[in-house]
């Protein structure tokens with residue numbers, strides 16, 4: 001329709017992973033957890049089902065208190081949102097003027113270009129390195145006087161690579177503190193390398209750092225849409241004021257509090273996924289694949305022609321996420337699902353004539 005801004009004509013589409021109706025097919029296309037709702041969360045949700053005629057707590061005080069104590073920050077450093085994608089849109093909308101540049105790595109999360117366009121900004125995409133990692137040096141160099149924000153995604157969706165604390169600290173020191181650095185840590189629970197980002201520690205020194213977290217991944221709550229940001233108080237205050245009023249539902253707030261309390265089960269689930277990811281990664285390396293070192297709940301196969309892989313996966317009863325021209329992302333699931341990933345990769349390796357590592 002012509003009443004929409006013409007710069008939104010070519011908005012890239014967010015392609016959701018196919019759900020499908022065949023119960024034999026396992027969906028490994030959306031990085032969802034292979035476990036249901038946390039039992040402790042389920043019990044708490046039931047308590048609220050009879051009073052949904054009432055609006056949620058607009059300031060999400062209980063939830064923010066819980067996040068603050070969990071993260072060791074002040075409650076005024078926490079801003080909540082209807083999923084972290086909503087927070088990304090809000091932040092970019094609040095910092096970007098027409099023509100403002102948003103620097104981010106590419107390929108990265110497909111929500112970024114949509115949010116940038118919506119905010120009237122221009123994407124400055126800095127290619128990932130050969131290893132699928134952020135090229136922080138090139139990203140720092142891509143900053144101009146038009147730059148309105150930088151987005152870092154660690155672990156990066158879809159390559160799975162994670163920044164180290166040393167890298168992040170160095171980057172923040174190098175970047176002009178007037179430019180917000182948005183750090184998307186949706187997959188932080190799955191990181192197992194030996195210099196993990198301790199982003200919260202860096203908030204004191206860097207007033208331009210905005211940390212994004214979500215309940216959609218390790219907390220197994222993607223269906224409820226809950227996310228939050230951590231930042232210096234004045235920044236978080238602004239994020240709260242531009243946030244959607246009542247953005248996090250009553251159920252979302254209650255679930256978040258309960259999920260944060262269930263540290264042990266969340267850890268057990270994350271440990272399972274991380275161990276399975278490493279099992280799959282090792283099997284892929286043995287088959288001869290060179291894939292980026294994943295610290296997330298998915299693995300990435302770089303390839304220009306994705307159809308053969310998708311077809312072989314379908315025959316092994318898994319759906320994967322293809323990014324045309326770039327590669328295929330496969331989420332880590334149950335043991336059975338992951339065996340199917342390995343079976344798919346084994347057949348695909350034969351298809352392209354890959355030689356096994358001995």
Ligand SMILES: *Cc1c(COP(=O)(O)O)cnc(C)c1O
Pocket residue numbers: 031082083084085086109153157184186213214215216217222225226227
């Ligand atoms: C899944 C994901 C999110 C989570 O988004 P929600 O809106 O909170 O579900 C955020 N960032 C990245 C990079 C993701 O892959």
